[in-house]
Amino acid sequence: MNASTHRQHHVKIVESFDLAQFELGSTTKLRVSMVGNGIGGLISLPVVILRGVEPGPVMGLTAAIHGNELNGMRVIQKVIAHVKPTRLKGTVICVPVVNVPGYLNNTRHFNDGYDLNRVMPGKRNGTNSQVYAHRFMTRIVAHLDYMIDLHTASFGRINTLYVRADMTNPDSAWMALCQQPQIVLHNTGADGTLRGAAMDRGVKSITVEVGNPNAFQSEMVDDGTTGVLNVLSRLKMIEDDEQQHPGEPVVCVSSYWMYTEVGGVLEVYPQLAARIRTGEVVACVRDIYGDLIEEYRAPEDGIIIGRATHPVNQTGSRVIHLGIEGTIDPTRPAPAAGPVDPDVPNGVD
Numbered sequence: 140m141n142a143s144t145h146r147q148h149h150v151k152i153v154e155s156f157d158l159a160q161f162e163l164g165s166t167t168k169l170r171v172s173m174v175g176n177g178i179g180g181l182i183s184l185p186v187v188i189l190r191g192v193e194p195g196p197v198m199g200l201t202a203a204i205h206g207n208e209l210n211g212m213r214v215i216q217k218v219i220a221h222v223k224p225t226r227l228k229g230t231v232i233c234v235p236v237v238n239v240p241g242y243l244n245n246t247r248h249f250n251d252g253y254d255l256n257r258v259m260p261g262k263r264n265g266t267n268s269q270v271y272a273h274r275f276m277t278r279i280v281a282h283l284d285y286m287i288d289l290h291t292a293s294f295g296r297i298n299t300l301y302v303r304a305d306m307t308n309p310d311s312a313w314m315a316l317c318q319q320p321q322i323v324l325h326n327t328g329a330d331g332t333l334r335g336a337a338m339d340r341g342v343k344s345i346t347v348e349v350g351n352p353n354a355f356q357s358e359m360v361d362d363g364t365t366g367v368l369n370v371l372s373r374l375k376m377i378e379d380d381e382q383q384h385p386g387e388p389v390v391c392v393s394s395y396w397m398y399t400e401v402g403g404v405l406e407v408y409p410q411l412a413a414r415i416r417t418g419e420v421v422a423c424v425r426d427i428y429g430d431l432i433e434e435y436r437a438p439e440d441g442i443i444i445g446r447a448t449h450p451v452n453q454t455g456s457r458v459i460h461l462g463i464e465g466t467i468d469p470t471r472p473a474p475a476a477g478p479v480d481p482d483v484p485n486g487v488d
């Protein structure tokens with residue numbers, strides 16, 4: 140038998156774990172069994188537990204709940220390489236790929252066609268994705284005090300480095316600022332998101348959007364890694380000096396996507412993080428011969444959080460993700476993140 144077949148032979152598969160079972164100052168690679176597949180095998184989550192030498196908080200790092208959003212996986216690998224459990228206070232639970240079937244299929248969605256980040260916290264007896272979500276909550280999230288969920292834009296679109304967080308929650312707010320993002324989008328995690336489900340259970344959480352899908356972008360990955368390490372150092376879990384924020388991020392109190400109303404070839408003009416004014420032309424659709432069919436103008440002043448890059452446009456394709464700047468009123472609850480309809484994600488995680 141070929142040696143590579145057994146390269147991960149030493150990684151133990153468990154159904155659940157108790158953090159006290161791991162040695163102080165140790166790194167443990169595990170697989171946590173999730174569900175059975177169609178040949179009676181196991182679909183299991185790769186997990187790394189960094190258990191420190193002194194008591195402290197439990198931080199969860201999660202990536203690729205959308206299976207094609209990959210920068211976060213590399214962020215987590217870099218954090219694992221950087222953090223020395225012999226000098227760590229508390230525990231870091233790392234899940235570089237949450238949606239294992241989606242990751243293997245190169246798709247955003249789970250392998251039953253549902254968005255795993257719309258079915259949280261799942262159901263004990265439910266559909267494929269609901270059961271998987273429920274087990275993720277009970278087997279991983281149940282251990283956590285804090286969580287950083289790493290995402291990217293979706294196929295055919297690109298994002299700034301931005302954070303979604305409830306900025307009226309003091310813990311989410313400082314975790315968000317530690318990411319040194321270009322933009323913070325102030326909202327609660329919508330129903331069904333991992334962030335929302337974790338916050339409902341008292342796990343202080345933010346969502347970090349680290350660039351573009353289906354790729355590793357090394358600068359974005361480095362910025363994302365710095366953001367995670369900043370949170371660990373602010374919590375005194377590691378001794379690194381926290382990197383100072385270069386400037387205040389732009390805070391958006393709401394956001395939405397503009398969609399095309401005709402089919403054709405789409406060209407979007409503004410760059411990421413550009414500020415645009417009411418009435419400014421942001422995109423056009425041409426017919427296949429190059430003649431202009433329609434222009435799209437900004438309905439109000441805002442900042443470009445994300446934008447389409449894919450020119451092939453069927454009616455109803457996304458154009459820009461427009462953030463609306465504003466000031467946060469700490470006495471008012473954060474707005475909900477757009478409609479919950481999974482097919483019309485108006486800027487939800």
Ligand SMILES: [Zn+2]
Pocket residue numbers: 205208290291488
């Ligand atoms: Zn995502």
